[in-house]
Amino acid sequence: MVQSDATFDGTFPFVPHFTDAPGFQMHYVDEGPREAEVVLCLHGEPTWGYLFRHLISALRSTCRVVVPDHMGFGKSQTPQDRSYWLQDHIDNLERFVLSLDLNDITLVMHDFGGPVxxxxxxxxxxRIRRVITTNGPTPFGQADLIERVMANAAVSPWFQWIAKAEVDGSLDAVLGQLGFNMLSTLKLNGFENNELITDTWLAAFAAPFARPADCLGAIGWAKGFATNAHRFEIPDAAANRTIRARPALAIWGEADRTLHAGHFLPLFTELFSTAPVHRLAGVGHYCLEDSPEEVIALVSEFIRRT
Structure with missing residues (x-):
């Protein structure tokens, strides 16, 4: 858990907000006019709201940008008596959104922020106005979801390591030291811009995982895939019709070694058949880090145009 007032040399200068609505102390950023439409940014593994720092600064003059840290990540609490499966994170997000009564939401999702x-x-x-994926899967009851997940896992170094580590019993121990092996974990998942690697940048991503007890969120997400404990939400027919009619945008770094475009972009295009898809050559899994200016331009123009 990151200290609430941590700004990491001013690179994350946003006022911290907290709510107990999900049953633990959840941190969130809430920037921009309260009457403006909401942009809800959802991070994945093993990141936190820091991932969206450039997007927050770019959008907050015209949008209300809300960025929660999932349970066990960032400045949010890591309860020791909770499970950390996908369905738990969906439950937490639902309670968070209802407590703030967020509507007209533009979802911006990265990594497991997609299924959440x-x-x-x-x-x-x-409550959803638009859907934007930035290297984040968009599972929504597609019949071939599990086949795509398994096919991707077969060629992804991250998922290959998860499966092996769970079998040999090293998963908890290795991810329990995530604060010390953050750089190798991020590189395994894939970012291409090595100029990002500064002491401040690395400290910002490693700080939430200072002790093994702080790493339950990261362990839970990995272990859930290894043990098939995660449960994807299945929409009913009315929800399916409603979401399919929403404006949507896909931004995907093609150098992603964890979530391959060939396996996961079809989930998006099947759901949003006429939506624009931008494949970013030379950009890795963390497209918001590798190419923030390009992502900001695409998101800003999409929101303006729709």
Missing amino acids: GMGLAARHPH
């Missing part, structure tokens, strides 16, 4: 956000969309489709 799509879980929210399945439960509350009328």
